[in-house]
Amino acid sequence: MSILNDAGIILKPDNNRVLLRSCIPANQSQIEKIISRIMALDESEAKKELKRTLNSFSIRHHHFEVLLERQFEIIQAVMPSGFSPSRVQRLLIGSYFFSEYSYESSALFNPSIIPHPDQSKVSSGSLRFILSLRATGEGHISSLTFRSGLIDLEGHVSIEKGSDFASTANLEPNAFYDKGCFVRKLHEIELQNDCSSRITDSLPNEFTMMELQKKIKLYTASNDLTDQDKLVCDKILWLAQCNYEANFDQQTPLCERVLFPLSPSEQNGIEDARFVLFIDDDGKRKYYATYTAYDGKNTLPQVMETEDFVHFKMITLNGKAAVNKGMALFPHKINGRYAMISRNDGENLFLMYSDDIHFWHETILLLEPKYSWELLKMGNCGSPIETEKGWILLTHGVGPLRQYSIGAILLDRKDPSRIIGRLNEPLIRWNENERSGYIPNVVYSCGAMVHGNNLIIPYATSDYQTKIVTLPVQTILKMLLASFS
Numbered sequence: 001m002s003i004l005n006d007a008g009i010i011l012k013p014d015n016n017r018v019l020l021r022s023c024i025p026a027n028q029s030q031i032e033k034i035i036s037r038i039m040a041l042d043e044s045e046a047k048k049e050l051k052r053t054l055n056s057f058s059i060r061h062h063h064f065e066v067l068l069e070r071q072f073e074i075i076q077a078v079m080p081s082g083f084s085p086s087r088v089q090r091l092l093i094g095s096y097f098f099s100e101y102s103y104e105s106s107a108l109f110n111p112s113i114i115p116h117p118d119q120s121k122v123s124s125g126s127l128r129f130i131l132s133l134r135a136t137g138e139g140h141i142s143s144l145t146f147r148s149g150l151i152d153l154e155g156h157v158s159i160e161k162g163s164d165f166a167s168t169a170n171l172e173p174n175a176f177y178d179k180g181c182f183v184r185k186l187h188e189i190e191l192q193n194d195c196s197s198r199i200t201d202s203l204p205n206e207f208t209m210m211e212l213q214k215k216i217k218l219y220t221a222s223n224d225l226t227d228q229d230k231l232v233c234d235k236i237l238w239l240a241q242c243n244y245e246a247n248f249d250q251q252t253p254l255c256e257r258v259l260f261p262l263s264p265s266e267q268n269g270i271e272d273a274r275f276v277l278f279i280d281d282d283g284k285r286k287y288y289a290t291y292t293a294y295d296g297k298n299t300l301p302q303v304m305e306t307e308d309f310v311h312f313k314m315i316t317l318n319g320k321a322a323v324n325k326g327m328a329l330f331p332h333k334i335n336g337r338y339a340m341i342s343r344n345d346g347e348n349l350f351l352m353y354s355d356d357i358h359f360w361h362e363t364i365l366l367l368e369p370k371y372s373w374e375l376l377k378m379g380n381c382g383s384p385i386e387t388e389k390g391w392i393l394l395t396h397g398v399g400p401l402r403q404y405s406i407g408a409i410l411l412d413r414k415d416p417s418r419i420i421g422r423l424n425e426p427l428i429r430w431n432e433n434e435r436s437g438y439i440p441n442v443v444y445s446c447g448a449m450v451h452g453n454n455l456i457i458p459y460a461t462s463d464y465q466t467k468i469v470t471l472p473v474q475t476i477l478k479m480l481l482a483s484f485s
Contacts, residue, residue, distance in 0.1 A: 109134055410477070
């Protein structure tokens with residue numbers, strides 16, 4: 001008999017959910033040709049086309065005319081001075097440089113669950129939570145979307161109704177960079193040389209993207225650059241763009257917020273965010289999520305930080321141990337240091353420690369594949385979960401025909417490098433109703449949570465849809481402790 005209780009929730013991708021995606025040619029002359037053709041429309045035709053556009057798309061996007069106006073302002077920045085079209089022409093120009101993107105048309109999967117920062121008006125014994133989900137659309141571009149829900153002490157789970165609307169975050173134009181941290185990151189990626197020093201030395205201790213761009217522009221204009229210098233200048237700007245801040249409108253409901261790729265390292269996806277509610281030594285609470293940035297060729301481990309799921313900071317992880325996918329942060333420091341589970345070599349589980357969340361160098365081999373269902377490789381299924389008996393760490397194992405299963409180990413509470421329990425059989429395997437999807441024969445999670453006496457595990461099936469199961473915490477602890485007795 002299964003120890004898992006199915007919550008009766010299935011979240012499937014919905015191709016009706018769309019967002020607006022900027023569609024601006026890189027070629028300046030092409031932009032000018034498009035605009036000249038729009039400007040050549042007679043007034044009645046322009047009004048007719050704008051009316052048709054507004055009627056068709058205002059029902060799918062909040063404040064649609066405002067968005068068109070903002071897109072026009074982006075285009076206007078590259079146009080000659082004195083360019084002053086009418087309001088109808090401005091909105092129409094904005095519309096020609098947008099396209100709709102169905103961001104979860106292919107999959108809604110790899111969930112992570114954490115307590116919601118707002119627990120107001122929640123009945124006694126219940127908990128409001130946030131479920132983060134990886135949404136994948138055309139071109140296998142992945143973004144991050146959210147749902148909220150409630151779980152009571154008995155383990156009954158409900159999810160809020162979704163929305164037909166979606167809103168993306170906007171880049172924070174005046175975000176500050178810490179010069180010391182930034183220079184150290186340049187050093188870690190072997191870009192600290194005479195060129196980079198001359199650019200960064202004149203920056204203030206805290207600087208903005210605009211200040212950095214001005215310094216680079218001044219340096220390139222006043223020096224005869226080698227090809228290596230040009231590459232360094234490009235990489236400095238790339239690093240700054242990969243460490244950014246983004247904001248949602250405070251009035252946008254959580255279920256409408258979509259973190260769509262905004263940096264060069266993410267242009268093909270924000271993948272597999274593993275969220276954790278982190279409590280610092282001073283009691284301050286914030287949320288971190290380790291994730292994989294994918295540019296279409298290379299992956300880069302990153303971490304995002306938020307306190308309210310409105311304002312987000314995206315941070316590159318640097319250091320010789322910050323490699324590969326699937327890192328998961330512990331929910332508090334261990335002996336005064338940040339701690340993380342990782343898979344540095346692509347096969348085994350490692351434990352990492354650091355004094356600075358940006359930089360990771362130390363690794364300890366934690367666990368190697370042992371059982372038949374995990375012999376190809378292992379990984380984690382989210383951050384370790386603290387209990388009185390130890391840290392529950394959900395794992396995933398890959399077996400024959402690349403079947404994914406979810407297992408569990410138990411780590412010593414004070415010394416998580418000590419394994420004190422390990423299931424020899426998977427906790428969750430795919431079943432016949434779940435095996436077909438975007439990628440067959442896969443079950444996968446990016447984070448579970450304990451509430452009351454229950455462990456709540458959201459997981460994806462075949463990289464397509466998401467389910468939720470619960471089980472008594474004491475049951476899995478008893479199984480884990482018995483495995484090493």
